[in-house]
Amino acid sequence: MNNKVPLTVRGAEQLRAELQKLKSVERPRVVAAIAEARAHGDLKENAEYHAAREQQGFIEGRIQEVEAKLSNAQVIDVTKLNAGGKVVFGATVDLVDVSTDEEITYQIVGDDEADIKSGLISVSSPVARALIGKMEGDEAVVQAPGGTREYEILAVRYV
Structure with missing residues (x-):
C-alpha cells in the first residue's frame, strides 16, 4: 500500500x-x-x-x-518538473468553461493545501482528476455534483 x-x-x-x-x-x-x-x-x-x-x-x-x-x-517541486505541457500534480492550469466562456485558473495541490478561494484544488477533486494527463488545447469533462461541466485547457504552467 x-x-x-x-x-x-x-x-x-x-x-x-x-x-x-x-x-x-x-x-x-x-x-x-x-x-x-x-x-x-x-x-x-x-x-x-x-x-x-x-x-x-x-x-x-x-x-x-x-x-x-x-x-x-x-x-x-513543480518548478523542476518537465512534464511537456501535460497537466500533472502541482501544475497551474488556465481553463475556460465551454458553456459560459468564464476563465478560471487552478493549481493542483495536495489535500491539505486545497483552498478553492485561492484557486488551489485538491488532487483528489473531480476537476483535478478530469484534468490530470490532459494537454494544452484538450477538453476536460468534469462530473461535478451540480452536473457535467466542460472545460478547455488554455495553458499549463509549472510555477
Whole structure:
C-alpha cells in the first residue's frame, strides 16, 4: 500500500510551520493553562482544567497528524518538473468553461493545501482528476455534483 502524501514545496513548508507553532507556542500555552487551573484546587469541578486538558488532546492529536503527513510526504517541486505541457500534480492550469466562456485558473495541490478561494484544488477533486494527463488545447469533462461541466485547457504552467 502506497501511503505517500503528495505535497508541493509550499504545502510542506506550511505544514512544518504549523508543526513548529504547535510545539513551541500552543503546547507550552496549554501546559501553563493546565498548571494554573490545577492550582485552583478541586479538579472534579474545575471547568478550566477540563477545557485545558481537552485542548491539550486536540493539540497533541494535530501534532501527531502533521508529523505523520510530513513523514509520508512526497514533496514535489513543480518548478523542476518537465512534464511537456501535460497537466500533472502541482501544475497551474488556465481553463475556460465551454458553456459560459468564464476563465478560471487552478493549481493542483495536495489535500491539505486545497483552498478553492485561492484557486488551489485538491488532487483528489473531480476537476483535478478530469484534468490530470490532459494537454494544452484538450477538453476536460468534469462530473461535478451540480452536473457535467466542460472545460478547455488554455495553458499549463509549472510555477
